[in-house]
Amino acid sequence: MAVAEQDTAVRTGRGTRIFIYGILLLFALFYMMPLFVMVANSLKPLPEITGGNMMALPETWTVEPWLKAWSTAQIGVEPTGLRPYFINSILMVVPAVAISTILGALNGYVLTKWSFRGDKIIFGLLLFSCFIPFQIVLIPMANLLGKMGLAGSIPGLVLVHVVYGIGFSTLYFRNYYAVFPTELVRAAMIDGAGFFRIFWRIMLPVSGPIAVVCVIWQFTNIWNDFLFGASFGGQSQPMTVALNNLVQSSTGVKEYNVHFAGAILAALPTLLVYIVAGRYFVRGLMAGSVKG
Amino acid sequence: MGFLDIRNVTKSYGLVEVLHQVDIEVEEGEFLVLVGPSGCGKSTLLNMIAGLESITSGDIAINGRVVNGVHPSKRNIAMVFQSYALYPNMTVGQNMTFGLEMHGVPKAEREAALADVARLLQIENLLDRKPGQLSGGQRQRVAMGRALVRNPDVFLFDEPLSNLDAKLRVDMRTEIKKLHEKLKTTIVYVTHDQIEAMTLSTRIAVMYQGYVQQLGTPKEIYDTPANVYVATFMGSPAMNVVPARVGQHNGVPHAVVTTQDGRAQALRFSQPNMAAWEGREILLGLRPEAITDPEGADRNSANIVGLSNRIGVTEPAGADTFVTMELGGRDVIARMRADANVAAGQEFSFAVNMEKAVAFDPETERRIAP
Numbered sequence: 001m002a003v004a005e006q007d008t009a010v011r012t013g014r015g016t017r018i019f020i021y022g023i024l025l026l027f028a029l030f031y032m033m034p035l036f037v038m039v040a041n042s043l044k045p046l047p048e049i050t051g052g053n054m055m056a057l058p059e060t061w062t063v064e065p066w067l068k069a070w071s072t073a074q075i076g077v078e079p080t081g082l083r084p085y086f087i088n089s090i091l092m093v094v095p096a097v098a099i100s101t102i103l104g105a106l107n108g109y110v111l112t113k114w115s116f117r118g119d120k121i122i123f124g125l126l127l128f129s130c131f132i133p134f135q136i137v138l139i140p141m142a143n144l145l146g147k148m149g150l151a152g153s154i155p156g157l158v159l160v161h162v163v164y165g166i167g168f169s170t171l172y173f174r175n176y177y178a179v180f181p182t183e184l185v186r187a188a189m190i191d192g193a194g195f196f197r198i199f200w201r202i203m204l205p206v207s208g209p210i211a212v213v214c215v216i217w218q219f220t221n222i223w224n225d226f227l228f229g230a231s232f233g234g235q236s237q238p239m240t241v242a243l244n245n246l247v248q249s250s251t252g253v254k255e256y257n258v259h260f261a262g263a264i265l266a267a268l269p270t271l272l273v274y275i276v277a278g279r280y281f282v283r284g285l286m287a288g289s290v291k292g
Numbered sequence: 293m294g295f296l297d298i299r300n301v302t303k304s305y306g307l308v309e310v311l312h313q314v315d316i317e318v319e320e321g322e323f324l325v326l327v328g329p330s331g332c333g334k335s336t337l338l339n340m341i342a343g344l345e346s347i348t349s350g351d352i353a354i355n356g357r358v359v360n361g362v363h364p365s366k367r368n369i370a371m372v373f374q375s376y377a378l379y380p381n382m383t384v385g386q387n388m389t390f391g392l393e394m395h396g397v398p399k400a401e402r403e404a405a406l407a408d409v410a411r412l413l414q415i416e417n418l419l420d421r422k423p424g425q426l427s428g429g430q431r432q433r434v435a436m437g438r439a440l441v442r443n444p445d446v447f448l449f450d451e452p453l454s455n456l457d458a459k460l461r462v463d464m465r466t467e468i469k470k471l472h473e474k475l476k477t478t479i480v481y482v483t484h485d486q487i488e489a490m491t492l493s494t495r496i497a498v499m500y501q502g503y504v505q506q507l508g509t510p511k512e513i514y515d516t517p518a519n520v521y522v523a524t525f526m527g528s529p530a531m532n533v534v535p536a537r538v539g540q541h542n543g544v545p546h547a548v549v550t551t552q553d554g555r556a557q558a559l560r561f562s563q564p565n566m567a568a569w570e571g572r573e574i575l576l577g578l579r580p581e582a583i584t585d586p587e588g589a590d591r592n593s594a595n596i597v598g599l600s601n602r603i604g605v606t607e608p609a610g611a612d613t614f615v616t617m618e619l620g621g622r623d624v625i626a627r628m629r630a631d632a633n634v635a636a637g638q639e640f641s642f643a644v645n646m647e648k649a650v651a652f653d654p655e656t657e658r659r660i661a662p
Contacts, residue, residue, distance in 0.1 A: 186344050187377035187438075192365030192394035201390075205381035 042066060042260035049256045065257035069246070069265060073258055076245045082262055085242035089223060091154050092238055093269075096161035097218045103162070104169020104214060105207060109199050111170070112177040113185045123174060129167035134227050145232060152234020160232060161222045169214045176210040177203065212280035220270045239266050295320035295478055296341070296446055301350035303336055311336055311502045314350075318446075318495075321476045327489035328499035328525075334482045335450060337499075341480060342371050342448050355445050365394065370439035371448040374455060376431045378423035378438070385410075385419040388438045409440045412471075429460050436471070449481040453488065465491060486526045490514065498522045516650065520657040523577050523650060529627075532583070533652070534620040536576040538569040545569070547576045547649070551601045552618040562595045562647045563661035569651070574660065577650035580614070583626035585634070589643035599642045606634050615640075 012020070041049055042065050044058040071081035111123050141160060142151070150156030180203070188198045229238040243266045247259045294317030303311035311333040318324045326334040339345040341352055343364035351358050359367045370391070378387050388409065389402045397405075410416045413433045423431060432452065439447055452468075453461045469492055472479060483489055489496050490510045498505045498513060498521075506518035517523035517531070524530040536547040539558060545566040546558040559576075589596045604616040604623070613628040617640075626642060634640060651661040 181375055181377065183373045183375050183377040184379060186342075186364075187371065187373060188379070188390070189344070190342060190364045190369065190371050191391035191438075191442075193390075197394070202379055202381075 038260045038264055042257055042264060044257055046253070046255055046257050065255070065261040066265075068255070069258045069262040073246055073255075073262065074249060074252075075242050076249075082239065082242050082246065082265055085237055085239045086265065088154060088233075088236050089239040089269075092157045092161070092236075093219060093222050096158045096165065096222050097215055099158070100162045100165030100169050100218055101211060101214045103166055104171075105173045105204065105211070106199065107166065107170040108173025108175075108177045109203055111174050112180070113182060113198075113203075114195070123170070126167050126170045129164070130171065134164075138227075138231055142232065152232065152236065154236045156232055156234075157228060157236070157238070160228050161218075161225070164228075165218050165222070168217060172210050172214045172217070173207070176207065180206070209280055212277045216273055216277055219273050223270050294318050295322075295355060296324075296480065297351070297353040298337070298341070299351045299353070301337070301340065301352060302348050303333070303340060303345065304348045309348075309502065311340075314504055316497055316504065316507060318478060318480065320478055323472050323479045323481065323492055323494045325481045325483060325489040325493035325496045326499055327483055327486055327496055328505075329484060332499040333502045334484075334499050338448055338450055338480060338482045341446070342369055343367055365391075368442075368445045369448055370442045370444040370446075371450065372435045372439050372452045374451040376423070376435040376452075376455075378431060378434055380423055383420050383422055384415065384426070384434050384437075387423065387434060388419075388441045391438065391442050405441050405443070409437045412440070413437050428456050429464065432456060432464055436468075440475075445478065447477055447479045449479065451483055452481075453483070454485070468492060487528065490526070496526075498525060500525070515648070516659065516662060517577070518659055520575060520577070520652050523652070523659075527579060529580050529614065529625045531650070532578045532580065532619070532622070532624040534576045534578065534622055534624060535573060535654070536620060537573055538566055538571065540567070540570050547574070547646075547651070549576065549599075549620050551599075552604075553602065557599055557601075559597045559599065559644055559646055559649070560595060561649065561651075561661070563649075563651070566651060566661050569660065573654050575652040575654050575657070576620075577652060578624070578644065579648060580625045580627040582645040582648040583624070584643050584645070585628050585632040586641060586643045588629040588632060590645050590647075593645045593647045595646045597644045597646050599644050600639060601642060603634055603636055603638050603640050606636055617642075 037054060040057055041054060043061050043063070045060060045062055045064070048056075048059060069082055071083055072079055073081045075082065075085065107126065111119050145151045145156045145159070148156075148159075150159060184202055185198055188202050193201060223238075224240060225238070226240045226244065229241045230244075233241055243262055246262050296316075296318040298314055298316040298318075301311065301314045302309060314333075314337060316324070326337060328334050336345060340347050341354075343359065343362060347360050351360060353359065354367055354369070378384075379390065382390065385406055389406050392402045392405060406419070407416075410419060413436065415430065415433050415437060418426065418430060418434065423434065426434065432455075435452065449468075453464055456464060465488060472492075481488075481492060490513075493510055495507065495509055496513050497507045500521050506513055506522045508516075513522060513526055517526065520533055524533060534549055536549045536559075538561075539546045539548045541558060541560070545561045545564075547561060547566075548556050548558050551557055583599075584590075586596075586598070601617045601619065604618060607614040607616070608630070611630055613630055613632050613634065615626045615628055615632075615634055617624050617626065628634060650659060652658060653660050
């Protein structure tokens with residue numbers, strides 16, 4: 001039955017298929033290369049790296065670099081390892097992502113279903129915030145955080161990231177809710193549900209895909225941010241700043257294996273988020289962009 | 293004062309008035325249909341009754357209480373939307389009881405009401421499903437069920453059948469009619485389909501360009517349309533409107549029309565007040581079913597007039613055969629029996645039921661007779 005089971009646009013023969021898979025495999029290997037180097041070298045003792053081949057698998061396998069990077073490596077002047085900074089990052093990312101996503105959803109809901117005079121302008125201004133370079137706001141933001149008494153603290157970082165994140169999260173949710181039938185909101189109004197009840201019972205339960213997109217986007221951005229962390233982190237610096245301090249330290253021997261382990265540790269949470277929610281990411285992006 | 297009073301209601305968006313001085317009284321248990329083409333203001337009026345759109349001026353009162361500023365949920369109304377507007381994340385049962393839950397009705401009462409309505413609409417087996425798992429007709433039932441559960445003063449239907457396919461639409465139409473006869477509730481129903489309006493309503497408001505053109509029973513609207521617009525909008529195929537001159541023969545007024553080959557033919561009026569229009573031009577309105585073959589003419593009519601003219605096109609439609617001819621320079625459709633012996637191009641002797649004829653003033657397009 002050659003006619004059946006064809007859901008691609010172009011029919012492909014065996015030769016073409018081998019060619020396509022070959023190319024794909026090649027590119028996959030190419031993109032996997034840095035990860036392979038990092039993982040392989042993070043599991044080697046240091047002499048194997050300095051005296052040998054970066055591309056080779058470890059001769060003696062060891063988790064020592066990982067343990068060191070996590071708990072004893074010299075970060076700046078303190079031999080604390082990356083652990084406290086990892087915890088800082090978590091304490092910063094979770095509330096920042098949660099708050100900016102919820103506010104974005106609320107904004108999107110208001111901008112699409114409770115339109116008011118000037119709502120387009122408000123949305124335009126929010127969108128504009130997506131295009132403001134981070135560097136421009138550094139000094140006014142430092143000033144403001146200082147006045148609010150939040151300088152150098154995790155709540156301060158959370159605030160900065162929430163403010164910066166609202167533009168994008170609003171954009172996502174607004175576009176998603178724009179195609180959500182307004183009749184449903186009207187039906188709920190007639191049924192007697194109020195503003196928050198409609199949001200909570202009608203809108204949020206169907207916002208799964210776009211919420212995932214928003215969470216992934218915010219999580220990756222906030223976790224990977226270096227500039228705000230370095231500028232406003234103070235005593236509560238996030239993982240990215242610590243990693244920099246670990247890798248860039250200019251005294252002593254460069255412990256490449258520890259650096260590799262540290263870098264993987266820093267990248268692990270975002271990787272995890274992508275693996276867990278990646279499927280929904282694509283689905284949500286499609287829902288937001290194509291229909292919106 | 294009616295059960296639902298719409299008193300001099302207008303609606304403006306900025307400087308543009310889209311609804312002009314609408315005045316309708318609906319009695320308890322009435323089935324009022326607002327019908328008109330898109331953009332005529334019928335949905336706006338319905339949304340104003342529901343409280344989803346504000347009222348620019350005038351009053352709307354439900355059950356003796358003016359509800360102008362009252363929130364939709366406190367007007368004791370229920371609405372069935374065109375898209376059904378079922379909450380996709382809730383089961384059918386939850387959908388139907390959501391309104392009761394929001395109004396703080398205890399769970400036991402909600403369950404009882406749900407069971408009653410589910411039995412009435414025969415959707416008991418669907419209660420645990422999600423709207424996405426239902427067919428169009430089932431969704432339609434659930435949407436009606438959600439309205440019924442609330443037991444409101446007034447039901448509002450916003451083109452509820454327009455998303456269904458033709459066959460299902462006819463079935464659901466019958467079902468809505470049965471439901472109304474059983475429950476005797478007050479219904480305001482918006483549609484652009486004049487057949488739905490005719491079949492369902494106890495009264496029809498024909499709307500056009502923000503005005504109520506005519507308010508009346510289906511029979512009044514059909515037999516004595518207020519103006520040319522109503523006459524041609526209601527009925528399918530539309531009423532034929534032909535220019536004619538009023539003449540007189542033996543003291544009886546006649547409508548003189550021109551046939552395809554330019555002959556003048558006189559059609560005797562039954563309406564005596566047409567004598568006042570003698571010598572003047574009018575628009576003569578004839579329903580397709582008032583022009584037939586002589587065998588198919590209405591035996592109860594006291595005024596069947598012969599008219600010979602050339603047949604343009606014949607369109608056999610199964611139950612009827614539609615015949616087109618030219619009269620007074622316009623295409624005119626006649627409705628024949630299915631097996632009437634007609635052929636295109638043939639000179640044919642039509643029978644016109646002048647008892648059903650309607651005359652309009654060509655200037656104002658208003659009805660002058662009957």
